[in-house]
Amino acid sequence: MKLVTAVGEESPFVGMITNDEQHIIPLKRVEESVFGSSIIPDSLLECIKLGSDFIDRIQNQSSVFHSRTDLHIPINQVRMLAPIHKPEKNIICVGKNYVEHAIEMGSAEDIPEHMMVFTKAPTTVVGPSHDVLSHSDITNELDYEGELAIIIGKKGKGISREEALDYVFGYSIINDITARDLQSKHKQFFIGKSLDTSCPMGPWIVHKSVVDNPNHLNIQTKVNGELRQDSNTKHFIFDIEEIISVLSKGMTLEPGDIIATGTPAGVGKGYKPPKFLKHGDVVTIEVETIGILENKIY
Incomplete structure (x- = not known):
């Protein structure tokens, strides 16, 4: 599981890299599209703070995230930021x-x-x-x-x-x-x-x-x-x-x-x-x- 912070036409979002490393799955967008709402924050730092709840949700819904190829974004169409692009500490x-x-x-x-x-x-x-x-x-x-x-x-x-x-x-x-x-x-x-x-x-x-x-x-x-x-x-x-x-x-x-x-x-x-x-x-x-x-x- 490779997790990223990226920015496209909108504000930075949290994504997961597809197995071929050619696309990013925008986790919150996919979850909202499928389930109508999402618990996934807009920063990877906040996701990490959710602990096992965040990882368990991604793993349990892995097939859903990977199947919505219509929402996947080519990696060359976004700018990758540092995964934790605004650290709270040194x-x-x-x-x-x-x-x-x-x-x-x-x-x-x-x-x-x-x-x-x-x-x-x-x-x-x-x-x-x-x-x-x-x-x-x-x-x-x-x-x-x-x-x-x-x-x-x-x-x-x-x-x-x-x-x-x-x-x-x-x-x-x-x-x-x-x-x-x-x-x-x-x-x-x-x-x-x-x-x-x-x-x-x-x-x-x-x-x-x-x-x-x-x-x-x-x-x-x-x-x-x-x-x-x-x-x-x-x-x-x-x-x-x-x-x-x-x-x-x-x-x-x-x-x-x-x-x-x-x-x-x-x-x-x-x-x-x-x-x-x-x-x-x-x-x-x-x-x-x-x-x-x-x-x-x-």
């Missing part, structure tokens, strides 16, 4: 969660013993195919970071490893765009990680029922077709269960919270000489089972 990010990335950013001494966490402002979020601003007036070291994203599905605090995946709604892809020079200049991550448009997300959220093992997914990043990052989430230092458990110790996780799980080796800064992003570059991130997120630097 995006939570795990830093240096792959050994080889920690080493390329410093040395073996930089491999974290405890989970490293920072955040990106909600205003960073943009959707698939949305242009990413180069911010050339303030940075010369714009970098890419392909990452698997966790979407929290229910409220929790003090979550055990054993129960952690029960709190997941689904998964998406994030490009944690980073201004390395600002990161260095300010001696912290927030400014260098929070430039407008620096968190492309999408193309959709894949419900957790589709993902057998999120800790074993291939992940690749290409820039203008050149393979830069090539790894698997099995190489996480802190797996998804650990990430959720540690974050929830003393801090409440809520439906719609977005967690970026860290990037593998191969970022632009890791090359000698560095390969930073420039105007016109196209960054393509593919995560097994999840999909492809592509954005152009403008």
Whole structure:
């Protein structure tokens, strides 16, 4: 089940991608057409907050949603937004969660013993195919970071490893765009990680029922077709269960919270000489089972 936020001639709506990935099923419109009314909200964030009621309704009426092909919309006739295009909170990010990335950013001494966490402002979020601003007036070291994203599905605090995946709604892809020079200049991550448009997300959220093992997914990043990052989430230092458990110790996780799980080796800064992003570059991130997120630097 792949859930999207898209906009066509009207305001943004919540949809489900058809099996061939060529059409979007506008869930609320189909439900209203068939049943005369709908419980489906206009934002995917609000849908997630409905919890199992939302997923159960879609699954129970799956044949109805897929059969109303007259209401399906070709995917090339809408603009895809980030699935959660207006996050209510900062995006939570795990830093240096792959050994080889920690080493390329410093040395073996930089491999974290405890989970490293920072955040990106909600205003960073943009959707698939949305242009990413180069911010050339303030940075010369714009970098890419392909990452698997966790979407929290229910409220929790003090979550055990054993129960952690029960709190997941689904998964998406994030490009944690980073201004390395600002990161260095300010001696912290927030400014260098929070430039407008620096968190492309999408193309959709894949419900957790589709993902057998999120800790074993291939992940690749290409820039203008050149393979830069090539790894698997099995190489996480802190797996998804650990990430959720540690974050929830003393801090409440809520439906719609977005967690970026860290990037593998191969970022632009890791090359000698560095390969930073420039105007016109196209960054393509593919995560097994999840999909492809592509954005152009403008």
